[in-house]
Amino acid sequence: MRTTVVLVLLICGCGARAEGRVLDDVTRNGTSPDISAEVEALKLMVEQLNLQLESMEVQVNEGEQKVEELKAELTLAKTNVEELQKENEAHGTALASVQTRVTETETITKDLEQQIAGQTITLTSVQTRVTETESKTKHLEEKSAAHATALASLQTRVTETESKTTNLEEQNAAMEARLSSSEREILQSKSRIDQLEKINAERPKVAFYAALTNAGSIGPFNMDTILKFSKLFTNLGNGYSSETGFFTAPVNGVYSFQFTACGYFPGSVNINMYMNKELMVNNGEWKRDTGLEYFTNSVVLKLSAGDVIHLRLPARSAVFDDRYSQTTFSGSLLYDL
Known part of the structure; x- marks a missing residue:
C-alpha cells in the first residue's frame, strides 16, 4: 500500500x-x-x-x-x-551492607592508625636497639672471625697432636706387648731362678782352700810324702782335713781341683795328685837357681761319695811356702750327680 x-x-x-x-x-x-x-x-x-x-x-x-x-x-x-x-535493587542492599562495613572498617582503621602511631614510636626505639645490636654483632663477627682463625690453627694442632698421640699409642701398645712379654719372661726367669735357688739351696755346698805352711822349704825326702796343707782358709762341707791332707767327696758329683807349687832352692820341684790310690796328675820342673818360681795345674774329676783326693811330694823334690801362702791347694763341687 x-x-x-x-x-x-x-x-x-x-x-x-x-x-x-x-x-x-x-x-x-x-x-x-x-x-x-x-x-x-x-x-x-x-x-x-x-x-x-x-x-x-x-x-x-x-x-x-x-x-x-x-x-x-x-x-x-x-x-x-x-x-x-x-540487580540495582540487590546492589542497593549490598551497598548498604558495604557502607556499614566501610563504617566499621573506618573505625578499625582509626584504631589501627592509633596502634600504628604507638608502634611507630616503638619501632623507632627498636630501630635504635637494632642499630646498637648490629654494631655489637659486627664487633662479635670480627671477634668470631679471629676466633675461627685461632680455632682452625688449634684444630690443625689438635689433628697433629692426635696423629702423634695415635702413633704414641701404637708404640705404647707395642711397648706394652713387649713389656708383657718381657714380664712373662722375667716371671719365667724368676721362677726358674727360684727353682734353681731352691735346687742350689738343697744342693750340697762343697769348697775348700788351704795353704801349705809358714815353715819355708818342705823336702827333699827319700820317699813320697803326703802334703798336709795346714793353713785352712775355706772348708765348706768339711770335705778337707788338714790333719790327714785328704779331701773326701761328701756326695757324688763333678769336682774341680787346683794346686800351685812354689820352689825356692835349686833342685826338683814336683807335685803328684792322687784319687784314692791312682795317680791323676804329675806336674814339676828342675830349678837351677835360687829364687821363687811357681807352676799351677788344675783338674776336673767325677767323684763318688767317699772318694779321696790328696797331693804328694815325690822323693827328692821340695816346695817352698811361708806366711805369704805361696803353695796352695783348692777344690769345689761343680754340680752333684
Whole structure:
C-alpha cells in the first residue's frame, strides 16, 4: 500500500511537472508543443520513476526489516532494563551492607592508625636497639672471625697432636706387648731362678782352700810324702782335713781341683795328685837357681761319695811356702750327680 501511494504521488508530480513544462514552452515560444515528443519523454520519465520506485521498495523492505529488528532489540533492552533494575535493587542492599562495613572498617582503621602511631614510636626505639645490636654483632663477627682463625690453627694442632698421640699409642701398645712379654719372661726367669735357688739351696755346698805352711822349704825326702796343707782358709762341707791332707767327696758329683807349687832352692820341684790310690796328675820342673818360681795345674774329676783326693811330694823334690801362702791347694763341687 505504501508503494502504491508513493507511485501515484510520483506520477502526479511528474505529470504536473510535464504540464508545467509544456505551458512554459507555449508561453516562451508561442507555438504548440510536440505531443509525441512529450509523450515519449513522459514514458521515459515513467520508466525512470518505476526504477526509482523499485529501489524505494527495496529500501522500504529493508527499513521494515530494520524496524522489526529494532523492535526485537527494544524488547530485549526492556528485559535487560528489568534485570538491571533487579540487580540495582540487590546492589542497593549490598551497598548498604558495604557502607556499614566501610563504617566499621573506618573505625578499625582509626584504631589501627592509633596502634600504628604507638608502634611507630616503638619501632623507632627498636630501630635504635637494632642499630646498637648490629654494631655489637659486627664487633662479635670480627671477634668470631679471629676466633675461627685461632680455632682452625688449634684444630690443625689438635689433628697433629692426635696423629702423634695415635702413633704414641701404637708404640705404647707395642711397648706394652713387649713389656708383657718381657714380664712373662722375667716371671719365667724368676721362677726358674727360684727353682734353681731352691735346687742350689738343697744342693750340697762343697769348697775348700788351704795353704801349705809358714815353715819355708818342705823336702827333699827319700820317699813320697803326703802334703798336709795346714793353713785352712775355706772348708765348706768339711770335705778337707788338714790333719790327714785328704779331701773326701761328701756326695757324688763333678769336682774341680787346683794346686800351685812354689820352689825356692835349686833342685826338683814336683807335685803328684792322687784319687784314692791312682795317680791323676804329675806336674814339676828342675830349678837351677835360687829364687821363687811357681807352676799351677788344675783338674776336673767325677767323684763318688767317699772318694779321696790328696797331693804328694815325690822323693827328692821340695816346695817352698811361708806366711805369704805361696803353695796352695783348692777344690769345689761343680754340680752333684
